[in-house]
Amino acid sequence: MTASPKSSLLTVDARTKKRNAAEKRFKAYGIVAIAIGLMFLVVLLTSILRSGLPAFTNTVVALEATVTQEDYDAAEGQLLKTAAYEALLVAKVNEFLTAQGSTIEVDEDFITDRLVPKTGATIREFYKANPDQIGQPVTFNLPASTRISRYFEGDLLREDVTDSRFLMVEDLDVVDEMIAAGLITTAFDWNFITGTDTAVDNPGGAGIGASVIGSFFMMIVVLLLALPIGVAASIYLEEFAPKNRLTDLIEVNISNLAAVPSIVFGILGLAVFIQFAHLPQSAPLVGGLVLTLMTLPTIIISTRASLKSVPPSIRDAALGVGASKMQAVFHHVLPLAMPGILTGTIIGLAQALGETAPLLLIGMVGYVAREYPDGIISGFVDSNSAMPAQIYTWAARADTGFYEKAWGGIIVLLVFLLTMNLIAILLRRRFERRW
Amino acid sequence: MKDLNLTEKSHLMSDTKISAKGVQVYYGDNHAIKDVNVDIEDKTVTAFIGPSGCGKSTFLRTINRMNDTIDICRVEGDILIDGEDIYDPAVDPVQLRAKVGMVFQKPNPFPKSIYDNVAYGPKIHGLARNKAELDEIVEKSLRKAALWNEAKDRLQAPGTGLSGGQQQRLCIARAIATSPEVLLMDEPCSALDPIATAQVEELIDELRQSFSVVIVTHSMQQAARVSQKTAFFHLGNLVEFGETDKIFTNPEDPRTESYISGRIG
Ligand SMILES: Nc1ncnc2c1ncn2[C@@H]1O[C@H](COP(=O)(O)OP(=O)(O)OP(=O)(O)O)[C@@H](O)[C@H]1O
Numbered sequence: 263m264t265a266s267p268k269s270s271l272l273t274v275d276a277r278t279k280k281r282n283a284a285e286k287r288f289k290a291y292g293i294v295a296i297a298i299g300l301m302f303l304v305v306l307l308t309s310i311l312r313s314g315l316p317a318f319t320n321t322v323v324a325l326e327a328t329v330t331q332e333d334y335d336a337a338e339g340q341l342l343k344t345a346a347y348e349a350l351l352v353a354k355v356n357e358f359l360t361a362q363g364s365t366i367e368v369d370e371d372f373i374t375d376r377l378v379p380k381t382g383a384t385i386r387e388f389y390k391a392n393p394d395q396i397g398q399p400v401t402f403n404l405p406a407s408t409r410i411s412r413y414f415e416g417d418l419l420r421e422d423v424t425d426s427r428f429l430m431v432e433d434l435d436v437v438d439e440m441i442a443a444g445l446i447t448t449a450f451d452w453n454f455i456t457g458t459d460t461a462v463d464n465p466g467g468a469g470i471g472a473s474v475i476g477s478f479f480m481m482i483v484v485l486l487l488a489l490p491i492g493v494a495a496s497i498y499l500e501e502f503a504p505k506n507r508l509t510d511l512i513e514v515n516i517s518n519l520a521a522v523p524s525i526v527f528g529i530l531g532l533a534v535f536i537q538f539a540h541l542p543q544s545a546p547l548v549g550g551l552v553l554t555l556m557t558l559p560t561i562i563i564s565t566r567a568s569l570k571s572v573p574p575s576i577r578d579a580a581l582g583v584g585a586s587k588m589q590a591v592f593h594h595v596l597p598l599a600m601p602g603i604l605t606g607t608i609i610g611l612a613q614a615l616g617e618t619a620p621l622l623l624i625g626m627v628g629y630v631a632r633e634y635p636d637g638i639i640s641g642f643v644d645s646n647s648a649m650p651a652q653i654y655t656w657a658a659r660a661d662t663g664f665y666e667k668a669w670g671g672i673i674v675l676l677v678f679l680l681t682m683n684l685i686a687i688l689l690r691r692r693f694e695r696r697w
Numbered sequence: 698m699k700d701l702n703l704t705e706k707s708h709l710m711s712d713t714k715i716s717a718k719g720v721q722v723y724y725g726d727n728h729a730i731k732d733v734n735v736d737i738e739d740k741t742v743t744a745f746i747g748p749s750g751c752g753k754s755t756f757l758r759t760i761n762r763m764n765d766t767i768d769i770c771r772v773e774g775d776i777l778i779d780g781e782d783i784y785d786p787a788v789d790p791v792q793l794r795a796k797v798g799m800v801f802q803k804p805n806p807f808p809k810s811i812y813d814n815v816a817y818g819p820k821i822h823g824l825a826r827n828k829a830e831l832d833e834i835v836e837k838s839l840r841k842a843a844l845w846n847e848a849k850d851r852l853q854a855p856g857t858g859l860s861g862g863q864q865q866r867l868c869i870a871r872a873i874a875t876s877p878e879v880l881l882m883d884e885p886c887s888a889l890d891p892i893a894t895a896q897v898e899e900l901i902d903e904l905r906q907s908f909s910v911v912i913v914t915h916s917m918q919q920a921a922r923v924s925q926k927t928a929f930f931h932l933g934n935l936v937e938f939g940e941t942d943k944i945f946t947n948p949e950d951p952r953t954e955s956y957i958s959g960r961i962g
């Protein structure tokens with residue numbers, strides 16, 4: 263029996279009102295915070311997609327040509343073989359213009375420098391690969407030059423064009439005729455995904471394929487080294503190591519390492535792996551080693567955290583039935599910690615995948631990855647670029663075509679990161695189903 | 698004459714299973730067990746009683762060296778099982794724990810299936826040669842722990858999905874599946890209803906036929922029902938140890954008397 267004045271449960275007293283108001287305010291803050299976060303995400307994604315999606319398409323000029331056996335033999339007999347094929351195209355374009363009732367006549371420079379750069383090689387390679395097509399009419403979808411594709415997309419206006427070695431004003435008349443005849447179109451650019459990097463004067467032909475492979479080999483190195491070393495180190499530190507000054511010191515150092523700027527690891531990699539151990543420059547192997555150093559602390563910290571979160575009663579239970587410490591850890595603790603370990607590992611890998619700074623110092627940034635590696639070993643030790651390095655390289659080039667490619671590269675990188683996160687979620691599910 | 702001699706002898710041999718001599722336990726600076734000397738007999742149930750925090754669990758854990766896993770814990774003195782010092786450097790605690798089973802104060806089943814919970818011990822100790830034998834051990838243990846009827850249709854269901862009392866019986870089944878010689882039980886019935894408690898007490902009585910059982914309990918009635926010997930702990934001291942009947946009816950120490958009659962708690 264209380265002495266306080268009788269209060270009704272139907273009226274809310276002042277204290278409760280205050281508490282409820284505080285709770286409401288807190289919820290509102292939370293919603294505002296999430297809304298701001300989402301807004302930034304939307305802005306980021308739309309700007310990336312808007313700038314990057316054009317990199318996945320290119321403007322192609324459809325030119326039909328029939329190369330007869332005589333043409334082929336004649337071209338192959340010449341010193342400058344590709345030029346001969348380009349000459350064939352000049353004739354084709356002029357034929358087309360006459361058919362359209364136009365009086366303009368184009369020359370070889372127009373074709374090779376201004377309309378569809380470096381096209382002879384493409385045609386030659388096609389016939390070398392498909393000799394049965396000789397004598398048949400073949401339509402080539404040739405990537406247009408940057409300026410012409412910008413003109414086609416409306417980014418470049420006729421008024422702004424001044425005669426230069428890249429585009430003459432009168433070229434636009436030819437282009438207009440071709441557009442009217444439907445010869446110039448937009449197509450999905452497979453070459454961007456499968457292709458390799460190009461020289462600075464050919465942004466249209468640049469692809470990210472080779473650097474995707476470079477990143478892939480780096481990630482293999484990181485996964486094969488960082489996961490076992492990181493998990494073994496964490497298990498030892500968390501479950502077996504005596505708690506003393508030395509292990510405290512190690513612990514503090516690992517936490518500090520996680521906060522070391524990645525460029526420091528780059529310098530370390532340069533000094534140790536390249537200058538001291540004489541490993542090849544710009545190689546995914548070295549990149550992978552550097553990124554392993556960078557990822558290890560992340561993996562160790564998250565693995566230890568997930569080992570710590572396994573209730574001690576599970577260890578007691580296992581030890582109580584006579585399991586050894588190792589059996590207790592591997593049969594009971596590790597499976598429970600697995601989802602956390604995997605998440606940590608994939609977050610570490612994703613960080614490593616997007617890391618540019620250390621690659622700068624070991625020579626992967628700026629390396630023009632023009633070729634795919636020949637095989638697995640070559641994939642590890644031959645010079646290559648990596649996705650973020652490639653993006654950086656493109657962004658640093660002057661031509662706006664490369665700028666667009668850099669944005670496109672970011673989309674590819676994001677797709678890889680999302681895939682990795684998806685894998686993490688799937689693995690988590692799989693392991694969690696075992697309670 | 699001869700027969701009498703033999704029974705006497707076997708009685709003598711089986712007399713003392715666990716013998717503690719001058720045991721001290723420290724948690725850092727906290728002196729949790731103070732100079733405990735006690736002889737625990739084979740094939741008997743010994744109850745540890747005493748107020749909360751007096752060191753019952755701590756002393757129980759010295760018997761299977763579970764205290765080794767606590768960094769700050771230090772044990773001094775000797776504990777002999779069958780005359781062998783279990784704190785001898787030559788003793789591997791893992792081997793010891795296969796012989797001295799334990800049921801913990803809080804139910805702690807593995808987050809695995811009921812079957813795997815019970816089968817784990819026999820598996821790692823190689824007690825079953827094939828699946829059929831393992832199945833048999835699992836069934837026998839679950840039956841003894843009075844869980845078989847509830848669990849037989851859901852052996853593959855997670856052990857953590859059982860109710861608190863069922864989990865505790867699962868832990869008992871897990872502990873007896875390895876056929877230990879000594880079974881340490883830390884308040885095994887604190888989460889059980891009266892029926893399950895009665896079943897576990899019956900089990901304890903049955904286990905007494907083959908092993909030595911040490912049980913910590915807060916229930917005087919339980920101690921009186923199941924145990925033959927009782928030890929009363931107070932503030933880390935073993936105040937009194939003797940026949941259960943005597944402790945409950947005619948204690949020597951005034952502290953025992955006040956605890957049993959509910960004046961210390
Ligand atoms: N892991 C530990 N670390 C430090 N001190 C501990 C630890 N475990 C127990 N102690 C201390 O040792 C003393 C005895 O504890 P113990 O758990 O043995 O008590 P108990 O008799 O089992 O109590 P209860 O009946 O409540 O279970 C207590 O003072 C407790 O604070």
Ligand SMILES: [Mg+2]
Pocket residue numbers: 753754755802883
């Ligand atoms: Mg206790």
